[in-house]
Amino acid sequence: MNELMEDLSPETARQQLVEHLTAKGWITHPEVAAAFSTVPRHEFAPAGTSVRAAYADDTVITVRTPDGATTSSISAPWLQAHMLETARLRPGGRVLEIGSGGYNAALIAELVGPAGTVVSVDIDAQVIANAQAALARTGYGQVVEAICADGENGYPGGGPYDAILVTVECSDIPPAWIEQLAPEGLLVAPVRMRANTRCLTLRRRGDHLVAIAARQCGFVPMQGAGHDPVRRTPLLGNDIVLTIDDPSTTADAEALAAALHTPRVEVWSPVTARIDEGGAFESIHLWLASQPRPYGALTVDRSRVGDLLDPDNRFVCPTLLAGDSFAHLTLRRHEQSSYQFGAHGFGPGGAAPAAELADLIVAWDQHHRHGSGPGITVHPVGAPLPATDDLQLLLPRRHSQVAITWPGGGR
Ligand SMILES: C[S@@+](CC[C@H](N)C(=O)[O-])C[C@H]1O[C@@H](n2cnc3c(N)ncnc32)[C@H](O)[C@@H]1O
Structure with a gap:
């Protein structure tokens, strides 16, 4: 960190962050801006974190396992702002946060005010101890109840809640969250769907929940009773890994690894997108993941596999599976700032899923790209x-x- 960056005061950094989040459209309500302007984010970051890192629009990692996996972090401000905005928190509201750290709970406390209730649970006792210390230091110790518990069970003592904010990736919605939600309450949760995580803002409709907003995001995975990891199938050590996230799909790891060494089949669609058209990528990924057919997501270390695989690897690379063959979404530069979508097929029957993928790209473009989404x-x-x-x-x-x-x- 250079000296100029360290010269930034927390107050100035906080104001710059609010201006940035407002300019990007993540903050639209003055109350949310006021909360971000008030809560000292750097006080919740690990010792030694620079002011600049604490107030960057990025995650601050707080806990790692011995093998380097992140299990806790202060979420990125844009995502916190999005969740707080869509949760429509009001003065006097009762809110449960699942996945703690203290900073987001303090933002919630600002929004619900002195007449509100904020319960924040985390499965990690050390995270809760750190959160309690930071909350006490910053004046929120009496307002936020930070409790060590498995959020799978919600926290029945404080309900019903006007909002439940889940700040850890889940694949399921356990009954406790629905039972503890007030009739008009909102549940905001990052739900993983075939390896695509969307922060869903859910409201009750009869016996089910309906998403009224969905935003691509990433969170650390749920631990405890709701732990439900994706299935990882290494195809070339850890350099090419196929991720499967539904019980009905199986993969023949040996055959798919062998498929990598067959000639690549290329099929290009006429569909293009500007690289800054983030919503297009978000939409096409979920469209491909939604097909009722065998599906996986590839992660590829491109620095190690060279030209072998050339996926569209923004977050996850959609992949259609077909027995001993597969096809993944890919991109090539079309003009200065736009890209063309296509498919690369591998394996003895790789031409068929590649053609199918190209047809699906065209169908998405014609019927869904400019619609309201799923x-x-x-x-x-x-x-x-x-x-x-x-x-x-x-x-x-x-x-x-x-x-x-x-x-x-x-x-
Ligand atoms: C991204 S962090 C939470 C960030 C926090 N809301 C903030 O202030 O930005 C996710 C947290 O979820 C916690 N967690 C994981 N599984 C959990 C579970 N089953 N119940 C409660 N907390 C859990 C992790 O220990 C981690 O601290």
């Missing part, structure tokens, strides 16, 4: 699902089924 609903296991002719993927989990429905044809 409907995402969460239904208790065993509850009847509404009939539909639209494309729909069901993800069965332990407690709930997540349904992703793309209205308007183009299957």
Whole structure:
């Protein structure tokens, strides 16, 4: 960190952060701006964190396992702002935060005011001890109740809640969260759907929940009773890994690893996107993941595999699986600032999933790219699902089924 950066005062850094979040559209409400202007984020960061790092629009890692995996962090300000804005917190509101650290709980405390209730639970006793110390230091010790508990069970003592904010990645919605939510309450949770995580803002409709907002994001995975890791299949050590995130898909690791050594089949669609058109990538990834067919996501260390695989690897690379063959989404530069979508197929039958992928890109472009996006609903296991002719993927989990429905044809 250079000296100029260290010269930045926390107050100035805080104001700059608020201006940045407002300019980017993450903050639209003055109350949320006031909360970010007030809570000293650097006080919740580990000792030695520079002011600049504490107030960057980025995650601050707070806990790692001995092998380097992150298990706790202060979330990125843009994502915190998004969650707080969509949760519509009001003075006097009752809020449960699942996944703690103290900073976000203090922001919530600012928004619900002295008449509100903030309960913040974390499964890691050290995270809670650190959060309690920082909350006490910054004047929120009496306002936020920070408790060590498995958030899978919510926290029944403080409900019903007007909002439950889950700040840890989950694949399922356990019954406790729905039971503890007030009738008009909002549940904001990063839900993983076939390796695509979307921060869903969910509200009750009859026996199920409906997403009224969905935003691509990343969080550390849930520990405890709700721990549900993705299945990782290394195809070339850890340099090429196939991730599978639904029980109905299986992968023949040996055959798919062998497929990597077959000639690549290229199919290019006529569809292009500007690289700054973030929503297009978010949308096409979920569209491909929603297809009711075997599906996985590739992560590739491009510095180590050279030209072998050339995926569109923004976050995850959508991949259609076909027995001993597969095809993944790819991009090539089209003009100065735009890219063309295509498919690369591998394996003895790689041409078929590559052609299918290219057709799906065209269908997305024609029917869904400029639409309102998919409907995402969460239904208790065993509850009847509404009939539909639209494309729909069901993800069965332990407690709930997540349904992703793309209205308007183009299957
Ligand atoms: C991204 S951090 C939370 C960030 C925090 N909300 C903040 O102020 O920015 C995610 C936290 O979730 C916690 N966690 C993981 N599984 C949990 C569970 N089952 N119940 C409660 N907390 C959990 C982790 O220990 C970690 O501290």
